[in-house]
Amino acid sequence: MNELQQLSAQMRQAVNAEMKAVLHATDDTPNAFYGMMHYHMGWRDEQLQPADVNAGKQIRPVICLLACQAAGGDWQQAVPAAAAIELLHNFSLIHDDIEDASPTRRGRKTLWTIWGTEQAINAGDAMFALAHLAMNRLVDRGVSAETAVTALRRFDETCVRLTQGQHADMDFEQREVITVDEYLAMITGKTAVLVSLCTELGALIAGADSETVEHYAQFGLNLGLAFQVIDDILGIWGDEAVIGKSASTDILTKKKTLPVLYGLNHNGALRQLYEQEQTDEAFVKQAIQVLNTTGARDYAIERATYYSENALQHLEEAEPTGSAFTALNQLSDMLLQRDF
């Protein structure tokens, strides 16, 4: 096992124990109110019997704790913040699934399909409040009240930006023209600010000076942006065997990702093509050809490279130390060096 695997295994265990404490998850069968949340977390099945299913990659809390340790702190002190971020992420998934009418998540029925939209909205609200109570537990681990208040302020400023990103994402579905800048602002809100919160809170709780905290925040922000843009590239040009889904799905569904938006904004032929109602293999082939000739792939790779380099430079300027630094580098490699 490398540093990342070793550290992240310990960290995930601590974060899950913390989340269970906050959500009052014990061996006893939960009541209907907490049961819905335990189901969503993968701790219970539909009948609220014990379950242990895939709870997602939980990369965010690991990034938070690694940043804390690399910035000279004790990662155990940041566990409440890491748990809070993972609960915040899960709250947003509960509401996103309603808003997107998604029937499944991580191979299981979504909350709203089992208990109805009304109760699912409410369960999300409850998890949002509980995420804040997780943050509040920072003071129980010796974090100063001043730092806790600052951390909570950044937490909620990030929540506002997440909802702004979600607003933009839903708004885009109703619109014909979306600029590349609007798209980048949207993914900043929907994806990057949450990764930025992870690294920022880790460094803040470690007691790093404000300049270092800002470098960690920028490392996370650029890491999140790079990851999303790479995801967009792989959704069109990725190796199906590697990414595990048909690389042409994003074209078949006419998903407006960065390369597509670049193409639509620079090439009338692609705009005409995308007015077509039906999509098929010929459509995919033609679209990819136009994207290639328009320079959409090159543009997206340039963006991904820019964000990746920015991320790593800010990490370097933050002067991280120890095995957590090694692990952060391994994690960045894993997230950023995907073949395209």
Added chain:
Amino acid sequence: MNELQQLSAQMRQAVNAEMKAVLHATDDTPNAFYGMMHYHMGWRDEQLQPADVNAGKQIRPVICLLACQAAGGDWQQAVPAAAAIELLHNFSLIHDDIEDASPTRRGRKTLWTIWGTEQAINAGDAMFALAHLAMNRLVDRGVSAETAVTALRRFDETCVRLTQGQHADMDFEQREVITVDEYLAMITGKTAVLVSLCTELGALIAGADSETVEHYAQFGLNLGLAFQVIDDILGIWGDEAVIGKSASTDILTKKKTLPVLYGLNHNGALRQLYEQEQTDEAFVKQAIQVLNTTGARDYAIERATYYSENALQHLEEAEPTGSAFTALNQLSDMLLQRDF
């Protein structure tokens, strides 16, 4: 003007200014994201043009500020908490309106009917996050970080109880039998804990000792319970001219309020009557007669009196002072001494 009218006018003005600062409401037309929230608050119309409509009674923030002043504090320091509670209340209204499929609120279209369920869920989430940012502004008014963290913990514990109350309320609609105790637990969550948070945070921010803070919390809790039970009584036996709606509505809609639940649990004849699909004037007359003979009215009045007396006793034991105390008494009289 009496003390209550004088103080509450000043306080409402300060709370509204604070809420506008938190929600970035200026003279400029807001963007679509903030615009939805400004519409809900009554500051903008559907086209996001300036409006100034009924924003509700705003009794909760006034109670919070009066408690702060009566407990020896400076009410200006508690304004962020009062604004946060009012924003929290409004967030819950946005989601309640979706969950209850309510088309109107305060004589205007509800958010979801204009912008759709998806964006309305998201706007509620945003206001929830912003309510927390309002709380965070306590430290900008010289409240210590320790007190702010404690206040935030109580704030989120209350949020969890609110969602628990809402869960129970929606659950009751699916169930045949609801006990009086279950009902009282539900209204505690849906109504009373928020009033309790108002008085508790007011006293906490004033720097009162923990025993006094607890008396204020109990004052608010019992005030909220008494108010709700009195509302239930007036919904059946109230004077139509005074309460402004037909007193029999709660019977016609077979709403399960405290007197009705008491009756259903103590009288088979009422249970039989309530199995009837259609309701009319004869149904109302018969139901009220059974409720009277079963002692449902007496029971509800006994409960209302018990909570009212409890509230006033805790207020007395909190040893409040000054014109804010006088105003708190006037407010309690207004809320509790309604004819029944």
